[in-house]
Amino acid sequence: MNRTELNKVITKILKAYEEMRLQSTLNGNSEVLETNREIGRILQTVERKATEPERSTGSWMRSISEELQKHLKRGFSERNLFYARKFYEIYGNSKIDVRLSWSHYRILSSITDANLREKLMKEAIEGNWNRDDLSYRVRDIGELRKAPTLRWRRPEGVLWNYKIKDISKEKGTLLVDLGFIVITNCRSRVLEENSKLATFYKSKNKMEFGICPNQNWIRNSTFTLVK
Secondary structure (H helix, E strand, O other): OOOHHHHHHHHHHHHHHHHHHHHHHOOHHHHHHHHHHHHHHHHHHHHHHHHHHHHHHHHHHHHHHHOOOOOOOOOHHHHHHHHHHHHHHHOOOOOOOOOOOHHHHHHHHHOOOOHHHHHHHHHHOOOOOOOHHHHHHHHHHHHHHOOOOOOOOOOOOOEEEEEOOOOOOOOOEEEEOOOOOOOOOOOOOOOOOOOOEEEEEEEEEEEEEOOOOOOOOEOOEEEEEOO
16 A cells, blocks of 8 residues: 555545544434444455455554554554454444444454344343443353363273282282273372372272372272273
């Protein structure tokens, strides 16, 4: 974008902003919405004329933002300009409900699903939601959509039965390498972390099966495991 084109764009946006400022005392919210729609229309026209490198890097909008901030310190960050362009992209010249503020429409404009956007807009109006109410609702829906349905996976593979019959009297323990880790309810005994060795202890004709790294224990001389 050359300097001449940039100056024309800046002039148009500043004019729209000045008209909003003068009329906002009469029709505050309506004027704010219409001004952002007009700014969005101007930006969309500029974007269509921008080169591919300008569009891919966003330099065209950055140049406009930097130039506008020389005239007005607030309200024309790249983020705000992006929302204005998105607002026009979604609502175009269609009728907008002035019961919702610009803050509401900024949030709604970020929703790509048209049906969901319409649904939330109606809920916001009927429920008299403020900006935070709408934001929380959108966030909740987003989390629900992202969260997978939790289901227990059925075991796969072959069941193997292990039974310890004899233990040397000279040694109080027997180590068996199962090649994997089993998880059960936790007790206080500690084995080496990440070890794959299950330890068996002889105690009053019973076997204590130690499982790591969760410090878990099963007491049974016969046990069934999934390999």
